[in-house]
Amino acid sequence: MNISFSEVFKKFRRERELTQEQAAEAFSVSTQAVSRWENGQTSPDITLLPIIAEYFGVSIETLLGVDSEKRKALHEQYMNDFETAIKSGRVNDCIEIARAGLKEFPHSYELMNALMEALFKSGEKSAGNPDWEENREKHKQEIGSLGEKILAGCTDDDLRLRVKIRLANLYCNDFNDLEKGRKILETLPPIESCYEENIQSALRGDELLDHYGRRICSSVGCLQYYIQAMMIEGTGIDPVYTAEERIRLMKVIEDIQALVFDEGDNGLFNLTVSERYFETVIPDLISLDRLDEALAYSEKACDYLENYYELPEWYTYTTPLVRGSVGQTIWHTADSRSRAQIILDDMLSKECYSALNGNERFAKVKERINSLD
Structure with missing residues (x-):
């Protein structure tokens, strides 16, 4: 018992970032007693075990190191199940898996982060969830609480970095607390100190060329994203661009793509540009009474969407x-x-598209989208 308990106790104490003195105070024993526990020289009185277990939020069996390998395997299984679910887009399953895991491992920062990610994802419009607005409002307090708890106790730098970004986003966009969000963001490392910006010094030959290729892909995507964000969101106060200007900016985004990528090598851009056409460009053209152009862009959006599905x-x-x-x-x-069905449903829910009803070309567009299910 001594060896197992000593290792487990020390692990939990360090995870909580407690000194031996603080642990001694928490359990009403001397600092020397805590030191002897961790050195495996003595064990706590049996009456203290329930108190220590409750303090760390674990079972007495876990505290004593009973079936520690099985516990480790169980934790890994929860994380593997979560990864499988998130990769297949089953966000609701992810939430259930993470919650079940936290009942078994209430102090697992990995599972806290997993739950935070799943709750955040359930409230993203881009994830295609029809209840995204309701979920966003319903879960924002819990997401914030999870993030703060992780930052207060977790020492894993990579995990802390991911949580900071998500938490700052939450404060800025959901709580409109720009000061609090900015304070977190200002603790992030500058871009010039990140791995992707500096690893090239250690690369040669094909490996270096591959790295440059990934960076070009990333840079093009970032540039296109920021232009789209300005088109749609503006400053967050008032629209910055008119319908005419948004149409021209969409052309700029496509021109950037064509400058770097060969025709037929658009990848995920096929999906994002088709969505932007249906959400922004075509409604803008309809609002300007340029219906022939709206129909042409609808057909072009279908071409992109079909390429994505291939x-x-x-x-x-x-x-x-x-x-x-x-x-x-x-x-x-x-x-x-x-x-495809989400795009079609969203399109048909917009009143502006009624201007195209009865048109044979538009009917064909709807048929093409339906055929992609």
């Missing part, structure tokens, strides 16, 4: 500048509908 789960770019870079078509959602 992609395998994993695909490799062949364009010389980014040759070898790999992309993935999977998207996370709690919605059982296909991506």
